[in-house]
Structures are given as C-alpha cells and as structure tokens.
Amino acid sequence: MTAAASGPVFSLRDIPFSHRGSWFGFSPVVAQHTYAEDVHLVSHQTGMHPILKLTPTAPAAITATPHRLTWAGEHGRIELAYESTDTVRVRGRGLGLRLLAADPVLTPFSGPYLYQDPVDGSSVFTVYQTGRRYRVTLLSGQAEQLGTQALATAERGLVLDGDWELAIEEYETARAPYTGTGPFEQVVKAARADFDAFVAAVAPWRTDRTPAAELAAYVLWSATVRPAGFVTRPAVLMSKHWMDKVWSWDHCFNALALADGLPELAWDQYRLPFDHQDAAGALPDSVTHSEILYNFVKPPIHGWALGRLPAGPDAYEPLARWTTFWLEARRAPGRELPHYQHGNDSGWDNATTFDPERVVETADLAAFLVLQLRELARLAPDAGWGEQADRMRDALLAELWDGERFVARGALTGRTWGSSSLLDLMPIVLGEELPAPVRAALAARIERHLTAFGLATELPGSPHYQDDGYWRGPIWAPSTVLIEDGLRRAGYPALADEISARFRALCEKSGFAENFDAQTGEGLRDRAYTWTASAYLILAAAHERRAAVSGPTAATSG
Structure with a gap:
C-alpha cells in the first residue's frame, strides 16, 4: 500500500474496492482464500457471491484508490467509480471490456440469467444466489450481447470495445430506467468528497x-x-x-x-x-x-x-x-x-x-x-x-x-x-x-x-x-x-x-x-x-x- 495525492493506493487482492453503504464490491477474491484471475463484482447480500466478471480485452494494470478503480493498458484505460451505494459507472477509452456472468453454469437454482428489458433496452442479470437483479445500462458506445435468454451453460453478458460508458445497478424487482447524476468525473469527485469527509471525521489527528x-x-x-x-x-x-x-x-x-x-x-x-x-x-x-x-x-x-x-x-x-x-x-x-x-x-x-x-x-x-x-x-x-x-x-x-x-x-x-x-x-x-x-x-x-x-x-x-x-x-x-x-x-x-x-x-x-x-x-x-x-x-x-x-x-x- 502506498499514499498518493489522490489518496492511498491499495491492492485488490488485499482490500476490495467498494463504497460506504454498498452491499457489493470489486475484488479478485471470490471465496475464502480463493482468488480469481479477473476482478469480479461480489455481492454480500445473502452471503459472499461473485456475480459479474470484468475482463479487459487487452492486458492492463489495475490501480485502486478509495474513489476510482482503473485498468490501464498500452492503448487505453477503463475506469470505475460508485455513483451511489447500489450503482457504479464504468467507462472505457480505447480499451474494451468483457462483462460476463461470473458463473457459466445456469440452472433454475444457480447462475445469473440474462435478458434484455423491453422497457428501457438495458441488459439485466437476475441472480438466484442473492435474489437480486444487476442491470447494465449502456450510456454510450456499442456493445455485443452474449447469451441473452439462454437457458443452458453459455457465456452471458456484454462485450464492449472502443470508447464506451455504462452503469451497473443492484436492486430487487423493478425500478425506473436509469438516469445518471452527471458526467463520470463528477461521479468520481462526489465519491472522493464522501471518503475525504469520513477521513476528516475519524482521523483529524493524522500526520x-x-x-x-x-x-x-x-x-x-x-x-x-x-x-x-x-x-x-x-x-x-x-x-x-x-x-x-x-x-x-x-x-x-x-x-x-x-x-x-x-x-x-x-x-x-x-x-x-x-x-x-x-x-x-x-x-x-x-x-x-x-x-x-x-x-x-x-x-x-x-x-x-x-x-x-x-x-x-x-x-x-x-x-x-x-x-x-x-x-x-x-x-x-x-x-x-x-x-x-x-x-x-x-x-x-x-x-x-x-x-x-x-x-x-x-x-x-x-x-x-x-x-x-x-x-x-x-x-x-x-x-x-x-x-x-x-x-x-x-x-x-x-x-x-x-x-x-x-x-x-x-x-x-x-x-x-x-x-x-x-x-x-x-x-x-x-x-x-x-x-x-x-x-x-x-x-x-x-x-x-x-x-x-x-x-x-x-x-x-x-x-x-x-x-x-x-x-x-x-x-x-x-x-x-x-x-x-x-x-x-x-x-x-x-x-x-x-x-x-x-x-x-x-x-x-x-x-x-x-x-x-x-x-x-x-x-x-x-x-x-x-x-x-x-x-x-x-x-x-x-x-x-x-x-x-x-x-x-x-x-x-x-
């Protein structure tokens, strides 16, 4: 762990990237003492459950600070930040992303089922293990959909390339179509302000x-x-x-x-x-x-x-x-x-x-x-x-x-x-x-x-x-x-x-x-x-x- 002007930098193998109030985080730790090769969205509602797997389409180094998670590669970068306790924003600039169900097995009692919501066109994973939905709304760019409505073992999710941006939400049964709170950098700034206020309150004595x-x-x-x-x-x-x-x-x-x-x-x-x-x-x-x-x-x-x-x-x-x-x-x-x-x-x-x-x-x-x-x-x-x-x-x-x-x-x-x-x-x-x-x-x-x-x-x-x-x-x-x-x-x-x-x-x-x-x-x-x-x-x-x-x-x- 090191300190930087933007706050401490830490390894996701040690500390998950998350936000005050959220029930999910991002980490390669997917079970007790078990590490995956890729970063996962891991929910803690009803237990510890890896839900989505985030894999850049080209090699990239990961940097985590309290308010921003970054994959940086030779030709581009992906950034992720919390917009609220149940919503993250993710954007790519020149670097693609495979956003897939973490569990490739799909049965009536396991694995995320993926469908496209006819109301707003979003891609929605419904997950038996948590009893929650994970909605992916594409805000800009193009995405290839994999395994929509598939009822058997298959890759399920989205593949993005070029420049793109999306939002991921965790919720129960239904909610209004996603509307953002502002540009991505504004989301990052708000997350940083929330953390900075917390640090100032609990450790005003730090030197x-x-x-x-x-x-x-x-x-x-x-x-x-x-x-x-x-x-x-x-x-x-x-x-x-x-x-x-x-x-x-x-x-x-x-x-x-x-x-x-x-x-x-x-x-x-x-x-x-x-x-x-x-x-x-x-x-x-x-x-x-x-x-x-x-x-x-x-x-x-x-x-x-x-x-x-x-x-x-x-x-x-x-x-x-x-x-x-x-x-x-x-x-x-x-x-x-x-x-x-x-x-x-x-x-x-x-x-x-x-x-x-x-x-x-x-x-x-x-x-x-x-x-x-x-x-x-x-x-x-x-x-x-x-x-x-x-x-x-x-x-x-x-x-x-x-x-x-x-x-x-x-x-x-x-x-x-x-x-x-x-x-x-x-x-x-x-x-x-x-x-x-x-x-x-x-x-x-x-x-x-x-x-x-x-x-x-x-x-x-x-x-x-x-x-x-x-x-x-x-x-x-x-x-x-x-x-x-x-x-x-x-x-x-x-x-x-x-x-x-x-x-x-x-x-x-x-x-x-x-x-x-x-x-x-x-x-x-x-x-x-x-x-x-x-x-x-x-x-x-x-x-x-x-x-x-x-x-x-x-x-x-x-």
Missing part, C-alpha cells in the same frame, strides 16, 4: 507519523453497508471479503474507532447486536444480511467498550440483560465464576486454554464481567451491581490465581490448569483493581509474548505455537487493544507504549489483516479486516493525543 491512517479509514468506510435484511442499522462488516459478518465483540472496536468523529455511526455499531438480543439476554454470535447465529456467544467486553463511548442512547437495560445472562445461565450451581461452553464463546476459538476441556471458567471472562458490572454500577448506583463486581473480583483472585499466574478451571470437573496462551493474561484489563503483585506478574508474562511485531497469542517457544495457528500464535488486534489499555491502567505505560508502537508499525508494514504471523509480520487470512483497521486508528489517535500533551519527543516513541 506523517501515522501513514496508514487514511487506508485504515478506507477499510472501515468501504466495509460499511446500509440497513438490509437482519442488518438493522448502518453497519461496518468485518470485511467485504469472506468475513462479511458482524460478530458480537468485533463491533465494539469499530464503534470505538468511530466514536470521536462519527458518534451516531459508532452507536449504531455498538447497538446492532443488541437489536437481536434473545429472551435469555444473550447476544448472537454473529449477524449478517440473511443469517443470525446463536450457537455461540462472544465475550462480554461491552461494559469495557461502553465506558469509552461518548454519551448516547440509554444502554443500561440491554447491558443489564446481557450481564444477567452470564450470571444466571453461565454459572454452575454454587459457583461465583461463570464459564464458557467452548473456545468460540471467548472469541479465542482454538486458544490452548481450552485444550484440556471446553466448558471452562476462565480468568478473562471473570475480568470482563467485573468491568461490565462496574459500568452498570455507574449507570445505576443503587442497584447492587457494585457489590456483585466486588464478589466477582474477589472470587477471581481467590479461585483462579495460584500465586504466580491465573489458571482455568473445568466447570464440570473442577480441575485447574495453566496454559501458555495470552488469554490467561487478559485479566490485566482490570488495571488498578488488581493487587500490585498480580499486576507485576501479569506484566512480566505479557512481555514474554512480545515479538518484534507485537503480542503473540501463544507464547513463542511453546510446543503448541503455530505461525498461522489462528489463536495459537498470530498477533490479533483485539487482544492488543485490550491488553495495551489494561497495562496503562495497571501502571505500566512504557510496556503499553511499546506494544502500541509495534502494532502500529506492523499495520503500516503489512496492512489490516485478520491476524499476523508473530515472527515475520506477514498478514494472514482475510486481508481487509475492519477491527484491525479500527485498532490502528484507536492506538494511533491515543498516541497522537499523548504526543500533543508531552511534546515532540513523545511523538517518536510509544
């Missing part, structure tokens, strides 16, 4: 010391979708690659990154999973356009996050219900400490903490609930939440601290064990609530996880460590942010500064991947993950604020 701030903002801006299906609010998906959901702890980090500049959008992120809170008070594991999953939950970091959001809607009642779920449905009889039913509940799906057993009382869960109970006590001082927080904290220290480290305990067997997972050190989020010796022991163990690039989730040198082991080694954004914040409140600002600096440098080197190889810094898995971009913005903004207070010397460290 040459924060070179990835604009790209981080683009990752958030471009992954935002308008309300549709089960997505009840404007929502920042985790990615417009295959991780195209809102998980019920990921959203907290996106809310915090947006909080200062776009508080209304931040509150939408925070509240979206609560729109689907069940009768027991539990939040869903995840929400996406056409699916809500309750088979797992996610850790209760929502009290921690709420305390860092600006004043907004009353969140007391849903937060109280979410907390009560853990106190009533996730505590065995006679136990003070709650349990996870699987590693997935913790967000650390395969962490080594869960190797001996899956139904486990863990120190991170108790610590998060202490913070959540404290937040409820702030909102309702006379409701007894503070006393429950004291009991939870005291039980955590009495039952899971063995004098040197926190251990986990099987909720069914009662046996305890320690692991080399960073998860066991997460109680540092309690900060000043922990006794000084406990804080010191946790800080020392945390430092052992610190590689040149950041905090490894499994201790390097552990026999269980894996370079690409998901939560068994790689560096992740949420653990970094939570531990960095806890260390500051625990009285270890220098270590927090170092963790922040290394993670920011990692993002500047390797982008905003879902996670990173702790030994090499290489980005792993989904390469356009919004909570990673949010973590960069959160840490960079805090660093710039500290630098402003401390003077220019502080700006070069921490």
Whole structure:
C-alpha cells in the first residue's frame, strides 16, 4: 500500500474496492482464500457471491484508490467509480471490456440469467444466489450481447470495445430506467468528497507519523453497508471479503474507532447486536444480511467498550440483560465464576486454554464481567451491581490465581490448569483493581509474548505455537487493544507504549489483516479486516493525543 495525492493506493487482492453503504464490491477474491484471475463484482447480500466478471480485452494494470478503480493498458484505460451505494459507472477509452456472468453454469437454482428489458433496452442479470437483479445500462458506445435468454451453460453478458460508458445497478424487482447524476468525473469527485469527509471525521489527528491512517479509514468506510435484511442499522462488516459478518465483540472496536468523529455511526455499531438480543439476554454470535447465529456467544467486553463511548442512547437495560445472562445461565450451581461452553464463546476459538476441556471458567471472562458490572454500577448506583463486581473480583483472585499466574478451571470437573496462551493474561484489563503483585506478574508474562511485531497469542517457544495457528500464535488486534489499555491502567505505560508502537508499525508494514504471523509480520487470512483497521486508528489517535500533551519527543516513541 502506498499514499498518493489522490489518496492511498491499495491492492485488490488485499482490500476490495467498494463504497460506504454498498452491499457489493470489486475484488479478485471470490471465496475464502480463493482468488480469481479477473476482478469480479461480489455481492454480500445473502452471503459472499461473485456475480459479474470484468475482463479487459487487452492486458492492463489495475490501480485502486478509495474513489476510482482503473485498468490501464498500452492503448487505453477503463475506469470505475460508485455513483451511489447500489450503482457504479464504468467507462472505457480505447480499451474494451468483457462483462460476463461470473458463473457459466445456469440452472433454475444457480447462475445469473440474462435478458434484455423491453422497457428501457438495458441488459439485466437476475441472480438466484442473492435474489437480486444487476442491470447494465449502456450510456454510450456499442456493445455485443452474449447469451441473452439462454437457458443452458453459455457465456452471458456484454462485450464492449472502443470508447464506451455504462452503469451497473443492484436492486430487487423493478425500478425506473436509469438516469445518471452527471458526467463520470463528477461521479468520481462526489465519491472522493464522501471518503475525504469520513477521513476528516475519524482521523483529524493524522500526520506523517501515522501513514496508514487514511487506508485504515478506507477499510472501515468501504466495509460499511446500509440497513438490509437482519442488518438493522448502518453497519461496518468485518470485511467485504469472506468475513462479511458482524460478530458480537468485533463491533465494539469499530464503534470505538468511530466514536470521536462519527458518534451516531459508532452507536449504531455498538447497538446492532443488541437489536437481536434473545429472551435469555444473550447476544448472537454473529449477524449478517440473511443469517443470525446463536450457537455461540462472544465475550462480554461491552461494559469495557461502553465506558469509552461518548454519551448516547440509554444502554443500561440491554447491558443489564446481557450481564444477567452470564450470571444466571453461565454459572454452575454454587459457583461465583461463570464459564464458557467452548473456545468460540471467548472469541479465542482454538486458544490452548481450552485444550484440556471446553466448558471452562476462565480468568478473562471473570475480568470482563467485573468491568461490565462496574459500568452498570455507574449507570445505576443503587442497584447492587457494585457489590456483585466486588464478589466477582474477589472470587477471581481467590479461585483462579495460584500465586504466580491465573489458571482455568473445568466447570464440570473442577480441575485447574495453566496454559501458555495470552488469554490467561487478559485479566490485566482490570488495571488498578488488581493487587500490585498480580499486576507485576501479569506484566512480566505479557512481555514474554512480545515479538518484534507485537503480542503473540501463544507464547513463542511453546510446543503448541503455530505461525498461522489462528489463536495459537498470530498477533490479533483485539487482544492488543485490550491488553495495551489494561497495562496503562495497571501502571505500566512504557510496556503499553511499546506494544502500541509495534502494532502500529506492523499495520503500516503489512496492512489490516485478520491476524499476523508473530515472527515475520506477514498478514494472514482475510486481508481487509475492519477491527484491525479500527485498532490502528484507536492506538494511533491515543498516541497522537499523548504526543500533543508531552511534546515532540513523545511523538517518536510509544
């Protein structure tokens, strides 16, 4: 990734080209870890579905900036820009385009069917997988149509050559014939203005010391979708690659990154999973356009996050219900400490903490609930939440601290064990609530996880460590942010500064991947993950604020 006068330049293999509010984007990534040779229009309504394939008729290099996608060849160029959330404009000057159905197979239950609309002459693909239509309206030039009304496997689409321009729209059943908003360059200018306003709002503090701030903002801006299906609010998906959901702890980090500049959008992120809170008070594991999953939950970091959001809607009642779920449905009889039913509940799906057993009382869960109970006590001082927080904290220290480290305990067997997972050190989020010796022991163990690039989730040198082991080694954004914040409140600002600096440098080197190889810094898995971009913005903004207070010397460290 590089910066240019027109904004950051990025690779489509890493980050899709899209627009705030849109449910589709343009990318060669067509499935999990699967890359095509050509760029595709990929829709995220009802899942991740490649719909149209865009192939220049001659070799061309691709350049992507936040407001314009360009194919440039020896004799011409193709440019694409968003006119609105559901419409793009595409024009060619001397370079042709094959715009075809991505799936050549056509059955009653798969593949785009192409027909010409007799009302306005447009070419329309109707797609079973998304339940939507994709209308192509030719604005200038000539196009050869392929496979119109074909009912068998065949190439279906348009072939354009010379100078031409068209519009592509995604919609449901019918809409008025396309009418544009203005010339192509005006469309580009409007898209750029929208993105520039977003960057100015979320990262007004950016300087040459924060070179990835604009790209981080683009990752958030471009992954935002308008309300549709089960997505009840404007929502920042985790990615417009295959991780195209809102998980019920990921959203907290996106809310915090947006909080200062776009508080209304931040509150939408925070509240979206609560729109689907069940009768027991539990939040869903995840929400996406056409699916809500309750088979797992996610850790209760929502009290921690709420305390860092600006004043907004009353969140007391849903937060109280979410907390009560853990106190009533996730505590065995006679136990003070709650349990996870699987590693997935913790967000650390395969962490080594869960190797001996899956139904486990863990120190991170108790610590998060202490913070959540404290937040409820702030909102309702006379409701007894503070006393429950004291009991939870005291039980955590009495039952899971063995004098040197926190251990986990099987909720069914009662046996305890320690692991080399960073998860066991997460109680540092309690900060000043922990006794000084406990804080010191946790800080020392945390430092052992610190590689040149950041905090490894499994201790390097552990026999269980894996370079690409998901939560068994790689560096992740949420653990970094939570531990960095806890260390500051625990009285270890220098270590927090170092963790922040290394993670920011990692993002500047390797982008905003879902996670990173702790030994090499290489980005792993989904390469356009919004909570990673949010973590960069959160840490960079805090660093710039500290630098402003401390003077220019502080700006070069921490």
